[in-house]
Amino acid sequence: MAMGFDYRDGVYRDLATGEDVSQEEIQRLLNQEWRAMESVIAGHFAALLAGGSVASFQTAMARDLRDSMLRAGALAAGGTAQLSPRDLATAEALANRAVRSLATLGRQLASGKLTQAQAATKAANLALYTRQGFHRGQLLQRTEAGVLEARRTLAGGARHCLSCPAYETRDWVPVDDVVAIGDACECGGRCLCIVTYRKPQLPNQNLIEAVTERQLAIEN
Amino acid sequence: MAEQPEKFQANGEPLSYSQLLDRVEPFTRFAALRAARAARSARLRELLAARRI
Numbered sequence: 001m002a003m004g005f006d007y008r009d010g011v012y013r014d015l016a017t018g019e020d021v022s023q024e025e026i027q028r029l030l031n032q033e034w035r036a037m038e039s040v041i042a043g044h045f046a047a048l049l050a051g052g053s054v055a056s057f058q059t060a061m062a063r064d065l066r067d068s069m070l071r072a073g074a075l076a077a078g079g080t081a082q083l084s085p086r087d088l089a090t091a092e093a094l095a096n097r098a099v100r101s102l103a104t105l106g107r108q109l110a111s112g113k114l115t116q117a118q119a120a121t122k123a124a125n126l127a128l129y130t131r132q133g134f135h136r137g138q139l140l141q142r143t144e145a146g147v148l149e150a151r152r153t154l155a156g157g158a159r160h161c162l163s164c165p166a167y168e169t170r171d172w173v174p175v176d177d178v179v180a181i182g183d184a185c186e187c188g189g190r191c192l193c194i195v196t197y198r199k200p201q202l203p204n205q206n207l208i209e210a211v212t213e214r215q216l217a218i219e220n
Numbered sequence: 221m222a223e224q225p226e227k228f229q230a231n232g233e234p235l236s237y238s239q240l241l242d243r244v245e246p247f248t249r250f251a252a253l254r255a256a257r258a259a260r261s262a263r264l265r266e267l268l269a270a271r272r273i
Binding site: 012048049051053054055056057058059062063066070080083085088089091092095096099100102103106107109110111112113115116117119136 | 225226227228229230231232233234235236237239240241243244246247248250251
């Protein structure tokens with residue numbers, strides 16, 4: 001299905017039918033990409049256990065992880081056609097962090113400081129960069145498109161880490177006040193927290209007050 | 221006393237951050253490819269409009 005993101009209405013659309021694509025469907029596609037990356041990582045790790053070199057493992061991981069992050073960034077933007085150079089630069093910065101993590105993991109693997117189970121877990125956790133790439137990209141793109149309000153909510157069933165409740169916003173807030181899912185938390189984006197976006201609904205006294213307070217803080 | 225799990229040691233020397241970066245393509249290349257494709261499409265449209273293809 002070819003789709004895009006309609007910034008005017010703030011929804012994903014099926015480009016063939018013009019119908020809205022639900023947030024659940026976007027989450028499903030993101031989860032599919034994440035799980036696929038975990039599976040790819042498991043394959044690379046198996047090759048390492050079978051005697052492959054740590055350099056080959058790192059190289060294959062770096063390439064596949066970056067590809068996955070790019071696909072997640074495109075999903076956030078609403079398709080590759082909507083990926084701006086700025087989106088790509090943001091994705092690149094996060095992808096470089098993933099590569100840095102891979103360099104660290106490579107050193108640990110070569111030095112023999114990890115058990116096999118620890119090494120497997122650390123490698124699998126790198127797939128979380130895919131989720132972070134999606135959430136960070138979405139936050140940036142919506143901000144640039146003038147979607148100025150957002151709300152972060154916890155998933156049902158307490159499927160989140162200890163940090164997530166502190167990032168929940170009970171109401172719509174200025175988009176800058178929302179912490180992207182996966183940033184500064186233990187779960188690294190494994191949680192099922194949800195961020196929804198909208199253009200300001202006027203009159204919104206909460207937003208006006210928040211902006212006014214911020215302006216006053218800057219002026220003082 | 222419980223037995224400690226055995227540590228795992230991978231083969232060979234690890235690559236550093238900069239060595240790894242040398243082995244991947246920057247995303248800006250993706251943008252350049254897309255721009256080139258868009259330019260080609262624009263050229264095709266021009267040629268079609270001029271009935272040269």
